[in-house]
Amino acid sequence: MPSSLPARLPSALAAGLLATGLLLAGLVAAPAAPASAAPAPAPTTASLPKDQLVVPPSALARADALDDATTTGPVVHTLWVSTVSATAATTDDTVTSLDRASIDAAVTALHDYWWEESGGRVDVRLGGVEERSLGGTSCDASATLSKVKASAFGGSFASYGWAGTEKHLLVLPREACGTQAFGTIGGDGGEIVSSYGLGQQLGVPVLLHEFGHNLGLGHAGSALCRSTTSYDGAPGDFRSAADAACPTEEYGDHLDIMGYSVSGARPHLSSPQRMRLGWLPSTVALSTPATTKRVVLPSLDTAAAGRAVDVTDPVSGQHYTLEYRTATGRDRSSAEFAGGAPRCTVVATGFTKCALDSSAATGSVRVLRALPQPGGFVTTVALAVGTDSAADPARRDTHLDAGESFTSAGGGFTVAVASLSPQGGAVLDVSLRGPRGAVSTATALTLSTASQTYGGAGATATAVVTRADGTAPAGTVSLVDGSTVLSTVPVGTGGRTTIAVPTTLAAGSHALRASFTPADPAVTASSSAPQTLTVAAGATTTSLRVSGPQQTFGSTTTTLTATVPQVAGSWPAGSVTFTRSGVPVAVVPLASGTASWVVPSSTSAGKWSFTASFAPSSTSLVKSVSAPQTVTVVPASSTVAITPATTSPARNTATTATVTVRVAGVASPAGSVTVLSDGRAVQTVALTSTGQGTATVTLPRYATAGSPVVSVRYSGTPDVLGSTSAGVTLRVR
Numbered sequence: 161m162p163s164s165l166p167a168r169l170p171s172a173l174a175a176g177l178l179a180t181g182l183l184l185a186g187l188v189a190a191p192a193a194p195a196s197a198a199p200a201p202a203p204t205t206a207s208l209p210k211d212q213l214v215v216p217p218s219a220l221a222r223a224d225a226l227d228d229a230t231t232t233g234p235v236v237h238t239l240w241v242s243t244v245s246a247t248a249a250t251t252d253d254t255v256t257s258l259d260r261a262s263i264d265a266a267v268t269a270l271h272d273y274w275w276e277e278s279g280g281r282v283d284v285r286l287g288g289v290e291e292r293s294l295g296g297t298s299c300d301a302s303a304t305l306s307k308v309k310a311s312a313f314g315g316s317f318a319s320y321g322w323a324g325t326e327k328h329l330l331v332l333p334r335e336a337c338g339t340q341a342f343g344t345i346g347g348d349g350g351e352i353v354s355s356y357g358l359g360q361q362l363g364v365p366v367l368l369h370e371f372g373h374n375l376g377l378g379h380a381g382s383a384l385c386r387s388t389t390s391y392d393g394a395p396g397d398f399r400s401a402a403d404a405a406c407p408t409e410e411y412g413d414h415l416d417i418m419g420y421s422v423s424g425a426r427p428h429l430s431s432p433q434r435m436r437l438g439w440l441p442s443t444v445a446l447s448t449p450a451t452t453k454r455v456v457l458p459s460l461d462t463a464a465a466g467r468a469v470d471v472t473d474p475v476s477g478q479h480y481t482l483e484y485r486t487a488t489g490r491d492r493s494s495a496e497f498a499g500g501a502p503r504c505t506v507v508a509t510g511f512t513k514c515a516l517d518s519s520a521a522t523g524s525v526r527v528l529r530a531l532p533q534p535g536g537f538v539t540t541v542a543l544a545v546g547t548d549s550a551a552d553p554a555r556r557d558t559h560l561d562a563g564e565s566f567t568s569a570g571g572g573f574t575v576a577v578a579s580l581s582p583q584g585g586a587v588l589d590v591s592l593r594g595p596r597g598a599v600s601t602a603t604a605l606t607l608s609t610a611s612q613t614y615g616g617a618g619a620t621a622t623a624v625v626t627r628a629d630g631t632a633p634a635g636t637v638s639l640v641d642g643s644t645v646l647s648t649v650p651v652g653t654g655g656r657t658t659i660a661v662p663t664t665l666a667a668g669s670h671a672l673r674a675s676f677t678p679a680d681p682a683v684t685a686s687s688s689a690p691q692t693l694t695v696a697a698g699a700t701t702t703s704l705r706v707s708g709p710q711q712t713f714g715s716t717t718t719t720l721t722a723t724v725p726q727v728a729g730s731w732p733a734g735s736v737t738f739t740r741s742g743v744p745v746a747v748v749p750l751a752s753g754t755a756s757w758v759v760p761s762s763t764s765a766g767k768w769s770f771t772a773s774f775a776p777s778s779t780s781l782v783k784s785v786s787a788p789q790t791v792t793v794v795p796a797s798s799t800v801a802i803t804p805a806t807t808s809p810a811r812n813t814a815t816t817a818t819v820t821v822r823v824a825g826v827a828s829p830a831g832s833v834t835v836l837s838d839g840r841a842v843q844t845v846a847l848t849s850t851g852q853g854t855a856t857v858t859l860p861r862y863a864t865a866g867s868p869v870v871s872v873r874y875s876g877t878p879d880v881l882g883s884t885s886a887g888v889t890l891r892v893r
């Protein structure tokens with residue numbers, strides 16, 4: 161074994177063998193195209209873990225096919241076949257059909273396959289056949305290859321002698337050799353060892369795969385990105401690790417010869433590699449930002465032009481390939497279309513990827529990426545872009561059916577599958593986002609009316625947003641009053657959005673604008689010309705209630721309550737002025753719609769007309785006055801008493817008496833008191849405003865002894881009724 165080959169290879173091969181063999185056990189595959197008359201053996205899958213041997217880092221480490229791509233005509237690849245008996249015994253010879261006829265048939269199959277896939281560039285021919293016997297005791301594929309290539313065909317393959325020659329050494333042991341196959345990748349030639357033999361069912365598909373490595377092709381995998389919002393990721397997200405953002409299953413693309421080798425299956429090489437190598441002319445390239453294009457994509461199996469779409473994501477700059485695969489021609493043999501049970505595996509916690517479930521009736525659209533690998537070769541990955549069961553982004557398969565769509569990471573482009581027809585092609589709508597600000601928009605605003613009243617019916621604003629191409633962009637529309645955003649809503653159907661103008665806009669003139677904010681950074685914002693809306697002040701109503709129609713002078717039994725209802729859903733602010741017979745008597749702030757005032761005790765007797773007028777503090781409201789309410793104030797009643805200084809005055813002597821007038825609620829009643837002696841008025845005294853209703857009066861001088869009766873009469877006032885005291889009998893001595 162040359163030191164340049166990885167020493168860990170044999171054990172790694174053995175470990176991977178078991179796992180992969182179990183993984184795909186029971187696959188049902190259609191027969192290979194050149195089917196033999198013998199019944200097809202049970203479908204099996206070749207296990208080829210780490211079957212691509214990277215040649216030493218030198219000028220050899222390059223993709224042979226890329227070199228071929230620079231030429232215009234066919235490049236002859238010569239295959240030299242060495243059949244080997246690794247052990248002296250023949251009892252362990254399990255690989256049959258290593259005869260010359262089988263070799264010729266295999267070379268023909270290799271030629272036909274790669275000639276077709278390369279568009280007539282790769283021309284495989286048989287150079288020679290030799291038989292070798294190593295005389296060992298066991299067969300190890302890697303060791304066998306090392307021994308054979310050292311001396312095969314005169315040593316012309318020793319020390320990578322094939323490099324740069326387009327010569328290929330195929331070593332075919334007669335022993336199972338651990339059922340292994342591998343080939344070198346890159347270097348203008350190559351080595352292949354396969355203990356799968358030359359059977360058309362599995363041996364030849366394995367050879368087609370390994371020869372692909374010699375041509376510089378990496379493996380075809382599939383990946384499921386662990387996101388519920390994006391089915392895609394950055395290139396570094398795609399790794400063969402469970403904790404990767406996009407766990408990638410190497411070999412997981414069953415619609416590619418560089419994926420798993422399945423018995424009887426010889427699917428096409430998928431389009432990203434064929435495009436990269438110049439093997440697929442007349443493909444459709446989409447890279448113009450801010451465009452939507454309808455593409456009719458013929459089946460990759462046909463010879464039609466435009467069998468693949470190369471999309472350059474305008475945001476990330478990454479390339480994506482869209483292709484339409486149908487159950488026709490070579491792809492009819494693919495396990496993907498065999499109609500067997502889907503192969504669904506949990507590739508990451510909560511995420512299940514299904515394969516082998518494409519419809520053979522409609523075919524399916526695939527989204528592929530090419531991922532450069534260390535060593536200079538490129539692998540491909542089929543993205544898990546379709547929901548396996550409706551609306552469950554955690555279960556996906558590696559294709560799009562009609563009605564499904566895919567958006568690249570970062571949202572650079574979206575492909576939607578309108579319909580699928582193996583004869584008519586897949587109809588795709590591919591939308592590319594533009595760079596920031598690439599698409600201009602215009603916004604227009606109309607108002608249903610030029611005026612509205614505060615708190616009344618509001619106007620309706622209609623904004624229409626259009627892109628330069630006439631379509632409606634996604635985003636939001638804000639109704640703006642000067643610099644104040646009144647309302648923000650999503651853009652409506654067809655770009656037409658209606659917004660109710662708030663009924664609480666302040667009275668006055670408003671310059672309203674509609675302002676569009678795009679969802680897509682590629683689309684520009686736009687704002688309408690201002691539209692003037694005149695808002696009139698809103699009406700208020702004031703009502704007045706009295707707690708009772710009558711009040712007695714000196715009491716405070718009557719309360720006036722003014723009420724002003726809400727306007728536009730809120731309590732008006734301001735003050736209420738109460739007037740009495742047209743004269744303002746009180747100003748009370750309105751609180752929660754009410755203002756109260758108690759009719760004072762000093763209010764004179766009479767019939768009074770009260771009103772309440774509301775003066776709003778906001779200029780958006782109009783003042784209002786209540787209907788008048790009448791309150792009658794009636795005079796208060798009074799009592800008066802006389803208390804002589806002495807009730808037994810001496811004759812011809814002047815004495816005094818104290819007079820007291822009492823009125824409820826009145827501290828110092830006004831008016832006068834008249835002293836009566838035996839009913840004859842003898843003196844009148846005015847009550848003072850500070851006298852508390854009392855006065856001192858002088859009683860007459862009585863000349864003779866007797867028993868005069870003195871009393872007092874209170875005059876009353878317009879607000880207080882008069883009264884007369886009881887008589888007091890004097891004893892004049």
Ligand SMILES: [Zn+2]
Nearest residue numbers: 208211212369
């Ligand atoms: Zn391989």
